[in-house]
Amino acid sequence: xxxxxxxxxxxxVGAGAxxxxxxxxxxxxxxxxxxxxxxxxxxxxxxxxxxxxAGEDLDVTLIEANPAYTTCFFSNLYLGGFxxxxxxxxxxxxxxxxxxITVVNGMADAVDRDAKMVVMADGSKxxxxxxxxxxxxxxxxxxxxxxxxxxxxxxxxxxxAGPQTQLLKAKLDAIENGQQIVMVTPPNPYRCPPGPxxxxxxxxxxxxxxxxxxxxxxxxxxxxxxxxxALFQEGWEKHYPGMIEWYGPDVHGGIVKVDPSTGExxxxxxxxxxDLVNVIPAQxxxxxxxKTALTNESGFCPIDPKSMRxxxxxxxxxxxxxxxxxxxxxxxxxxxxxxxVAAMAIRGDLTGSKVFPAKYSNxxxxxxxxxxxxxVGAQYAPSPEKIASTSKFISQTxxxxxxxxxxxxxxxxxxxxxxxxIFGA
Numbered sequence: 001x002x003x004x005x006x007x008x009x010x011x012x013v014g015a016g017a018x019x020x021x022x023x024x025x026x027x028x029x030x031x032x033x034x035x036x037x038x039x040x041x042x043x044x045x046x047x048x049x050x051x052x053x054a055g056e057d058l059d060v061t062l063i064e065a066n067p068a069y070t071t072c073f074f075s076n077l078y079l080g081g082f083x084x085x086x087x088x089x090x091x092x093x094x095x096x097x098x099x100x101i102t103v104v105n106g107m108a109d110a111v112d113r114d115a116k117m118v119v120m121a122d123g124s125k126x127x128x129x130x131x132x133x134x135x136x137x138x139x140x141x142x143x144x145x146x147x148x149x150x151x152x153x154x155x156x157x158x159x160x161a162g163p164q165t166q167l168l169k170a171k172l173d174a175i176e177n178g179q180q181i182v183m184v185t186p187p188n189p190y191r192c193p194p195g196p197x198x199x200x201x202x203x204x205x206x207x208x209x210x211x212x213x214x215x216x217x218x219x220x221x222x223x224x225x226x227x228x229x230a231l232f233q234e235g236w237e238k239h240y241p242g243m244i245e246w247y248g249p250d251v252h253g254g255i256v257k258v259d260p261s262t263g264e265x266x267x268x269x270x271x272x273x274x275d276l277v278n279v280i281p282a283q284x285x286x287x288x289x290x291k292t293a294l295t296n297e298s299g300f301c302p303i304d305p306k307s308m309r310x311x312x313x314x315x316x317x318x319x320x321x322x323x324x325x326x327x328x329x330x331x332x333x334x335x336x337x338x339x340x341v342a343a344m345a346i347r348g349d350l351t352g353s354k355v356f357p358a359k360y361s362n363x364x365x366x367x368x369x370x371x372x373x374x375x376v377g378a379q380y381a382p383s384p385e386k387i388a389s390t391s392k393f394i395s396q397t398x399x400x401x402x403x404x405x406x407x408x409x410x411x412x413x414x415x416x417x418x419x420x421x422i423f424g425a
Contacts, residue, residue: 031059032350035118035128037108037288039064039092041071042320042335043134044422049343051099057351061102061126062095063118069423070161072192073332074415077367079158079169080202081209088161094425111292113313130346133294133301133310134320134335135286136160137191140299143282144184146257154260155277158199159191171276172203177212182265182274184255185221189300190283191321191330193227194376198366199278201232204240205369218272219246220255220265227329228366228376234397235368285322292316300324305382306358307345308338317342325360326386327378334362336418358382365411371401373408 034050036043039062047062054060070089077083095101107121111131118126139157141148147155158168175181181203185196200217207215225248226232236244253268258279265272284290284299294301294312301318302311305326310316319342320335328334341358348355363377378392395407 031057032129033059033061033127034130034132034346034350035061035063035126036132036134037063037111037118038132038134038136038286038320039066039069039103040134040136040320040335041073041332041418041422042339043132044069044092044095045336045339046132046134046317046319046343046346047101048095048099048422048424049340050346051095051101053343054347054351054353058347059102060100061104061128062092063104063106063108063120063126064092065105065107066162067091067105070165071332071415071419072159072161072195075158075161075165076195076198076202078165079172079199080205080367082202082367082370085166085169090419090423090425092423094423098424108288109291111288111316113292113316116315128315130315130317130349132317132319132339132342132346133286133289133292133322134318134339135288135322137283137321137330138286140282140284143187144255144258144279146259147279147281151258151260152279155258155263155279157280158278159186159195159280159283168278172206175207175212175215175276177210178214179212179275180215180273181217181276181278182263182272183217183219183278184258184265184280185219185223185226186280187222187282189298189330190280192364193329193331194232194364194366196280197226197228197232198368200244201235201240201366201368204236204243207243208240213243215243217244218274219244220252220267220272221246221248222255224248224250227364228374228394230397231374231395232366232368235372235374239369239372283321285318289318289322294318296324298324305385305387307355308342309345317346324386326380326383327389328360328362328380328387329364331362331364333364333377333414333418334360336422337361360387363414365407365414367408367411371405371408373404373411374399375407375411 051060109121110119156168158164256266319338321330347353360380365375374395376394
């Protein structure tokens with residue numbers, strides 16, 4: 001059996017009194033069960049909101065393989081020395097103790113859609129009436145020739161926060177003056193569009209802080225342009241002149257292969273050798289989404305824009321990086337926003353509570369250098385075809401230092417607020 005932890009008080013106390021107030025579904029079939037696979041920004045938020053808003057009317061279970069969650073967002077600030085690893089790692093204790101959520105620390109191996117059961121890797125089963133799948137992304141290692149899961153121990157991707165993040169940090173801290181860094185960035189769509197370029201900024205910050213003026217960072221990008229490009233390139237020229245070089249596909253002509261044994265990245269244009277090579281391969285929805293037959297040919301999951309309900313199964317919702325969320329980027333903020341829409345829809349399904357029209361929002365902050373933060377964001381609403389942007393904003397080039405510092409401080413406040421919103425503490 002998986003390891004269970006759950007607040008037990010109140011399970012029976014007052015059951016007779018509350019039964020009169022139970023909605024039609026609960027009275028007819030017993031307390032309905034909402035199950036969430038994946039305890040990241042989307043999954044943990046959805047579990048907390050369902051438990052918080054439905055109270056004793058809903059039985060909520062969160063299935064997560066790891067005992068704690070390290071956020072990918074703000075992991076770049078850990079690389080740059082602005083955060084500790086502990087400060088971006090969060091436990092599920094409060095979700096269990098304060099919200100009565102059953103937290104199952106185990107691996108979901110399959111979903112039996114006909115029986116409405118999650119099948120765990122140890123063979124145990126978790127029944128559901130509604131299921132949220134929030135597995136995040138899986139990496140397509142062979143999208144970069146020569147790259148593999150084993151190669152990631154030499155050329156870390158660090159695109160799933162945790163040990164890989166610590167490995168990249170250790171390699172960055174070991175760089176000596178004159179040594180070179182090469183980054184291979186992913187093709188669209190991928191988690192956190194500005195993330196690779198904030199990471200480069202944080203790497204450059206470390207090199208600059210140590211006075212390593214002879215070291216360089218080379219970016220090999222399969223995309224012709226990238227998120228906040230003008231802002232990043234302005235910041236790199238201002239803070240790290242001559243240290244960062246970006247090559248789009250029109251220059252490098254394509255990535256031929258990487259070689260972990262030599263630290264080389266071969267392209268049609270040239271071969272780049274790095275003492276530290278950071279390879280971020282292409283991505284797809286987490287494995288459980290494909291095993292449940294929720295993905296399409298893109299590798300991600302089509303959803304109903306009004307609810308995040310899977311187009312393949314009305315009893316299942318897909319949120320966060322695994323979903324095809326129209327104009328919304330794959331980010332922690334987006335996942336948190338989508339989770340609240342899905343949680344509301346499930347409460348409507350299972351308890352008869354009112355369901356309001358869906359609204360979504362997202363902001364992505366990036367730190368370029370100390371107190372030099374920039375951001376991009378938008379509001380969204382469902383259209384018949386997709387989740388569509390209704391308004392958007394972005395930092396401007398040439399902003400003064402006070403504005404950039406305020407943007408960075410805003411991001412620090414957001415991190416504290418959203419992690420409390422996700423994990424309850």
